[in-house]
Amino acid sequence: MHWTDIALRLTAATAVGMTLGLNRDLHGKPTGMRTLGLVGLGAALAVMAVVDPTLPPTDALNAVSRVVQGILTGIGFLGAGVIVRGSGEARVRGLTTAACTWLTASLGVVCAVAAWPVIAIAMPLLFFVLLAGGPIEKTIRARFGRPNGDDPSQRPPP
Secondary structure, three states, X not given: OXXXXXXXXXXXXXXXXXXXXXXXXXXOOOOOHHHHHHHHHHHHHXXXXXXXXXXXXXXXXXXXXXXXHHHHHHHHHHHHHHHHOOOOOOOOOOHHHHHHHHHHHHHHHHHHOOOHHHHHHHHHHHHHHXXXXXXXXXXXXXXXXXXXXXXXXXXXXX
16 A cells, blocks of 8 residues: 555544544534544554555455454443443433544544545535434424423423
8 A cells, every 4th residue: 555545544534533523522522623533543543554455355354344343342432431421410411422433433444445435425424414413303303392301391200
């Protein structure tokens, strides 16, 4: 693999993570640009460390598969820490941030294997969910009368 290809893959993974982190930063969430930029870069580095062009395709695929499994499992624990962080409350919080952390690792993996069409399709979908998901949820709650979990006055009595 040429050094420009390596630089492109690692830069893309870092940029994807930082872009996701910017969304989390703007919403005052516990992970931000630096955290998710590092998650994307770390995931890409881990995969690229086992991508060896001299290996037969089957051996390379097996190595990448094992690394990806380890990354996504490990990131799951990081996400759980984000969720459990606010354990003093009786509510579960941080699920979207944990999902963004997991997704950032996945996108880092996709950048590492240079699946550019996947990134091109995933990024608009990702930002549609992050930017439009909240307003869509609020509209559905208002339309169908489901209480919003963020408003204590709308929660059902215990």
